[in-house]
Every structure is written in structure tokens, then in C-alpha cells.
Amino acid sequence: DTGVSQDPRHKITKRGQNVTFRCDPISEHNRLYWYRQTLGQGPEFLTYFQNEAQLEKSRLLSDRFSAERPKGSFSTLEIQRTEQGDSAMYLCASSLAQIHPHEQFFGPGTRLTVL
Amino acid sequence: SQQGEEDPQALSIQEGENATMNCSYKTSINNLQWYRQNSGRGLVHLILIRSNEREKHSGRLRVTLDTSKKSSSLLITASRAADTASYFCALISIQGAQKLVFGQGTRLTINP
Numbered sequence: 001d002t003g004v005s006q007d008p009r010h011k012i013t014k015r016g017q018n019v020t021f022r023c024d025p026i027s028e029h030n031r032l033y034w035y036r037q038t039l040g041q042g043p044e045f046l047t048y049f050q051n052e053a054q055l056e057k058s059r060l061l062s063d064r065f066s067a068e069r070p071k072g073s074f075s076t077l078e079i080q081r082t083e084q085g086d087s088a089m090y091l092c093a094s095s096l097a098q099i100h101p102h103e104q105f106f107g108p109g110t111r112l113t114v115l
Numbered sequence: 116s117q118q119g120e121e122d123p124q125a126l127s128i129q130e131g132e133n134a135t136m137n138c139s140y141k142t143s144i145n146n147l148q149w150y151r152q153n154s155g156r157g158l159v160h161l162i163l164i165r166s167n168e169r170e171k172h173s174g175r176l177r178v179t180l181d182t183s184k185k186s187s188s189l190l191i192t193a194s195r196a197a198d199t200a201s202y203f204c205a206l207i208s209i210q211g212a213q214k215l216v217f218g219q220g221t222r223l224t225i226n227p
Contacts, residue, residue, distance in 0.1 A: 042217030102207050106157040
């Protein structure tokens with residue numbers, strides 16, 4: 001257990017529905033990252049926050065995806081109008097910029113299945 | 116592409132043997148990291164090697180980095196059944212990006 005938690009761990013939804021995932025980073029970590037991992041592949045970067053500011057977004061993050069970190073603590077990732085291609089593991093990670101900015105601690109992930 | 120490419124894609128060895136996994140990349144890096152992922156679980160950070168380092172050790176792990184060849188290797192000595200997992204290299208580029216760029220991983224199976 002790295003101290004990063006994600007909820008829910010599994011989500012099954014029908015195509016066209018909206019889903020929201022939550023990530024709680026390690027409490028003192030000011031950077032938070034979202035990645036997506038499909039079966040048999042390595043994780044792909046989606047977006048990252050430093051405190052509450054969203055500093056980088058991948059072009060993988062279409063306009064159906066939105067991420068927030070309103071108070072610089074937990075973060076949510078919402079997918080609107082889900083598609084079957086959105087089925088994947090969504091991973092959250094956090095790091096402490098001042099000490100080990102590049103060592104990221106990952107949560108257990110949320111596995112999304114879109115039917 | 117900045118992405119690391121790993122070799123082999125799958126490796127199966129007997130318990131007690133050493134396992135070597137390789138990672139090649141194309142960009143200039145700040146550092147390169149190795150992560151382990153057990154089936155269906157999150158990633159666990161194993162080791163980070165900076166661009167000015169050539170070798171690092173952590174327990175039974177040994178990582179090398181050759182920036183002239185843009186390659187890294189992860190050696191696990193005296194493998195155990197519990198080492199069965201997928202291993203990923205991930206790099207931080209020198210262009211100031213904070214994101215990790217992962218390879219496709221090596222699926223390691225240790226046979227008892």
C-alpha cells in the first residue's frame with residue numbers, strides 16, 4: 001500500500017453513461033497525476049496537477065474527459081458519454097515536488113469496463 | 116517517440132536464476148525509472164537512475180544506464196516466485212516535463 005487510494009476499484013457502465021473516479025494522494029504530496037493503462041500496455045499519461053493547478057494535459061484527454069483538484073488535495077476524473085474504447089485501468093499517482101519530484105507513488109487503480 | 120521500448124516482452128525462468136530486462140529509448144532523459152506491477156494492481160516504484168549515473172543497486176536489483184546508447188537494463192538476481200510480475204521502464208525527459216513515459220513492459224514469470 002503506497003498511501004494513494006482510488007475509488008471505486010471497479011466500475012462497469014453502459015456506453016453513453018458518465019462516470020467519475022476519485023483519487024486521494026499521499027497527504028503532503030503536492031503533485032497528482034492521472035494515467036490510463038490498457039491491457040498489455042504500459043500506462044499513458046493523461047494529466048497532472050501541482051496543487052490545484054492543472055499544468056499539463058495529454059492529447060489523449062479528449063473533451064469528454066475532465067479532471068479537477070479543487071482544493072489541492074483529492075482529485076476527480078470524469079468521463080462523459082463513455083465509449084467502449086474508454087475501457088481501461090485508470091491510475092492515479094502523487095509525488096512531492098520539493099524532495100523527490102520524479103518518484104511517483106501509484107494507487108491501485110480503477111478498472112473501467114464500458115459495455 | 117519518447118516511449119521506452121522493452122525487451123524481451125516476456126521472460127520465463129526458473130527460481131534462483133537471474134533475470135535481465137532491457138529498455139531502449141529515443142529522447143534525452145533527466146532520469147529513468149523501473150516499476151513493477153503485479154497482475155491487475157498498481158505500480159510499485161523500484162529504482163530511479165539519473166542521467167549522470169551509470170549503475171545503481173537496491174537489494175537484488177541492479178540497474179545500468181548507458182546514455183550514449185540510450186538504453187538501460189534491470190537485473191534481478193536470485194529470482195523468487197514472488198518476483199513474477201510485469202516490469203516497466205519509465206523515463207522523464209529532459210524537456211522539463213513531469214510526466215512518466217512508460218514502455219510496454221516485460222512480463223516476467225518465475226517458475227518454482
